[in-house]
Amino acid sequence: MWNNTLMDWDLNPRRQLREWEHPLWAELKNSLNASFCENGNDSPMWTLNSNGLYTVASVKKTLQQPEQNLLDFQSQNTFKNLWKTSIPKKCIFFIWTLLYDSVNTAEQLMKRLPNLCSRPSWCVMCKRNDEDRIHLFILCPIAKSIWRSISSHLSSNVNCLSPKELCITMCSWKQKTKKNVILFNTYASALWNIWLERNARIFNGKEKTVAEIWEDIKALAGLWTSRSSLFSNYQASSIALNLNAFS
Structure with a gap:
């Protein structure tokens, strides 16, 4: 339930969260729409059932109706392809939030909690523009430098107008060829490292150069790729140094 006093969701996981799960739990709660009520008590309401009660059948019925899909994906196998990748679950969840x-x-925090959002709202990466999803991951000069490096290094010509569009494109690459595994993992690593760098600058006051971020992207892409069955005979460090050899 929403707690107006704490200005937060009063939810308790069924088990104790691991350390790395706390940020994901916070993101999950923040992704929910907050309700502000001055009087009365909150009560749960399941909108997929006319009686307001949750049933598995109501979920199954909704998922089986294409016209009620939450996203207009290019392929019905988008999520299936995403879960078949070799990246960690927390990064899969991150891609899911971008989708x-x-x-x-x-920008997102200001919409949900305008009174609690920190100021200024500018992009900590370039310190020139307000931070929203499209700017941070696509239009920011640092992001642009990273995408140019990937395009040049992997001979990849992926032009997307938003991180959502990029993630949909990434999830269309079936993990059946070495090239697709390398492409997906490198782009996923880039998105993840941009987010990590953004958080490091905000919460830790630490900054890396574009060159350092690019090295981190390659190293992480190499590690994730080494977990794929297609690369069982390769070391992560070797893959990271030779990403373009497989593209």
């Missing part, structure tokens, strides 16, 4: 436009940029 649903719910990653917690300054």
Whole structure:
């Protein structure tokens, strides 16, 4: 339930969260729409059932109706392809938040909690523009430098107007060839490292150069790729140094 006193969701996971799960739990709560009520008590309401009660059948019925899909994906196998990748589950969840436009940029936080959002709302990467999803991951000069490096290094010509569009494109690459595995993992690593760098600058006051971020992207892409069955005979460090050899 929403707690107006704490200005937060009063939810308790069924088990104790691991350390790395706390940020994901916070993001999940922030992705929910907050309700502000001055009087009365909150009560749960399941909108997929006319009686307001949750049933598995109501979920199954909704998922089986194409016209009620939450996203207009290019392929019905988008999520299936995403879960078949070799990246960690927390990064899969991150890609999922990008697909649903719910990653917690300054713009998103201002919409949900305008009174509690920190100021200024500018992009900590370039310190020139307000931070929203499209700017942070696509239009920011640092992001642009990273995408140019990937395009040049992997001979990849992926031009997307938003992180959501980029993630949909990435999830269309079936993980059946070495090239597709390398492409997906490198782009996923880039998105993840941009987000990590953004958070490091905000919460830790630490900054890396574009060159350092690019090295981190390659290293992480190499690590994730080494977990794929297609690369069982390769070391992560070797893959990271030779990403273009497989593209």
